[in-house]
Amino acid sequence: MKKMGKYKLFLFTIIRWIIFALIIGIIIGSTTAFLLKTNDFLGDGIRKNNPWLIYFLPLGGILIGFMYMNYGKKNGNDIAKGNNLVIEGVHGKATVLKRLGPFVYIGTFITILFGGSTGREGAAIQMGGSIAQSVIQFLKVNKLDTKIVLMSGISAGFGAAFGTPITGAIFGMEMVAVGKLKYEALVACLVASFVGHYVTEGIWGIKHESFHIKSVPEVSGFSFTKVIIMAIIFSLVSVLYCQLRHGIQNVSEKIFKKNHMKRAFVGGCVIVLLTIVLGTTDYNGRGLDMLEQSFLEEVPTFAFLAKLVYTAITMGSGFVGGEAIPLFFIGATLGNTLSSFIDLPLSFIAALGMIAVFAGGANTPIAAFLLSVEMFDGKGIEFFFVACFVSFIFSGHHGLWPSQKVYEPKSRLYRFIKGETIESVEKKDG
Known part of the structure; x- marks a missing residue:
């Protein structure tokens, strides 16, 4: 009973x-x-x-x-x-x-x-x-x-x-x-x-953007080595974005005493100035056109850095929205740039960067890996699995969301108390 x-x-x-x-x-x-x-x-x-x-x-x-x-x-x-x-x-x-x-x-x-x-x-x-x-x-x-x-x-x-x-x-x-x-x-x-x-x-008949990998490299120790090296680079860029974004937020809140109106006004002015100086609107909004272009042909060498700065200023100064698509943009365009130095298919490296930067920034390696499977129909599944976890590990205890709790360290080298947040761990290690 x-x-x-x-x-x-x-x-x-x-x-x-x-x-x-x-x-x-x-x-x-x-x-x-x-x-x-x-x-x-x-x-x-x-x-x-x-x-x-x-x-x-x-x-x-x-x-x-x-x-x-x-x-x-x-x-x-x-x-x-x-x-x-x-x-x-x-x-x-x-x-x-x-x-x-x-x-x-x-x-x-x-x-x-x-x-x-x-x-x-x-x-x-x-x-x-x-x-x-x-x-x-x-x-x-x-x-x-x-x-x-x-x-x-x-x-x-x-x-x-x-x-x-x-x-x-x-x-x-x-x-x-x-x-x-x-x-x-x-x-x-x-x-x-x-x-x-x-x-x-x-x-409602919504159609989502689609990205296609034209070809993937053969599975070999050499190709995996290249993927691991790139994943480390992608992870470090995700950390750069997160640190810059949170740094701008912390500094602007301190200067303007958490007056969101003043913070966002100044941040908006900086974005306007950058747009005028660069003479393009490619990095405003979501940037889906260049994101899709990065899978097909060369994009400006430092496009990833421009988008990183634009997004960090936008989100750090008090505007709202999401950070996944900007991370996709940063990763894909960085991969596009790296394709000039690493002998791997362009669309594959762009896709790898798109997923790996997101994995490192969001601290969600399993979800990022599944995202690659669903977005790219399982192509290059072995490489994406490795890239997601390498990016996750090398990004350390940093991330998009300071309130994320840390239950297990990514390495024994990190000193932390179980249940601390990303924010508290960063302050302790910083």
């Missing part, structure tokens, strides 16, 4: 998680479709045809700062933390505010329209956390299930944003902590990610 009771409880719990995930997946699939269509309309339809809109980026920054300063805080929780607030919500350190999703959407639209360098997954993830929090409160989800529901919101947002449901499922579990996966959340994350993806594509 006791065993029957356990099985009934187990079945009831699984069904409850699936219901929560279905609700979240359906809503997030629809909201993400709206996000993607609107971003395409604002970025490709309006901004590209009206390059003068870049001059309004500082004013857009003031508007974003005003919203976040005056309406972004409640009971000690601040939506300006973005993805970090969602991570802290999973760990029970904060409460994800329901307004987080709508605000990050508006902020992302403003950033994209006026030419800030940003992506979309941040908005989708934060909307996922926002919707998940609404489900938690409306259905009175208990504390034990709250973490799982929030992680399923992350999974739904990522899976729907990139059309990669398997990656999304794992990303929701891997994003929140380094060295630990909460497998208990797999069912909810998988359901939410697949439902979100199929609602976005199947119901």
Whole structure:
């Protein structure tokens, strides 16, 4: 009888998680479709045809700062933390505010329209956390299930944003902590990610960008050596981006005493100045055109560095959006540049850089590897597996999200206390 009771409880719990995930997946699939269509309309339809809109980026920054300063805080929780607030919500350190999703959407639209360098997954993830929090409160989800529901919101947002449901499922579990996966959340994350993806594509007809590897090198010790060397380079570039981005944020908050309006206005002015000096808008917005071009032909040698600086300034000064697509851009264009020195197929190196830089910056090697499988139809699977974990290890305890908890060190050389965050470990080692 006791065993029957356990099985009934187990079945009831699984069904409850699936219901929560279905609700979240359906809503997030629809909201993400709206996000993607609107971003395409604002970025490709309006901004590209009206390059003068870049001059309004500082004013857009003031508007974003005003919203976040005056309406972004409640009971000690601040939506300006973005993805970090969602991570802290999973760990029970904060409460994800329901307004987080709508605000990050508006902020992302403003950033994209006026030419800030940003992506979309941040908005989708934060909307996922926002919707998940609404489900938690409306259905009175208990504390034990709250973490799982929030992680399923992350999974739904990522899976729907990139059309990669398997990656999304794992990303929701891997994003929140380094060295630990909460497998208990797999069912909810998988359901939410697949439902979100199929609602976005199947119901709303969203077509995601596709990138193609024309050829891969033969598997050999020599080719693996090249891949490992490049993965180390990609990991170091991911660290450079993260450190510059967080450095700009910390310095600007200190100078302007956390006045988001002033921070974003100055950051917007710097982006405008850089755009004028370089004489191109290639590094404004998402940069999808050059990202796709990097798989086909040569791009400017230092395109990766320009995008790195643009994005670090944009995100570090208070604009909002996502950092995955900028990391894709940085990695792919850096790979394109390295192809002049390393005898490997151009499209393969671009793809390798795209995935490896993301793996190092996000601290999600498993999700990054699965992303390569889903994006490139499993081509070069051996190389991507090695590159993802090499980049993850060599990036050290750095990352996009300071609130990520570290449960196991990447090396015994690191001194840390179990459960510390990326931020605290960086301060200790720095």
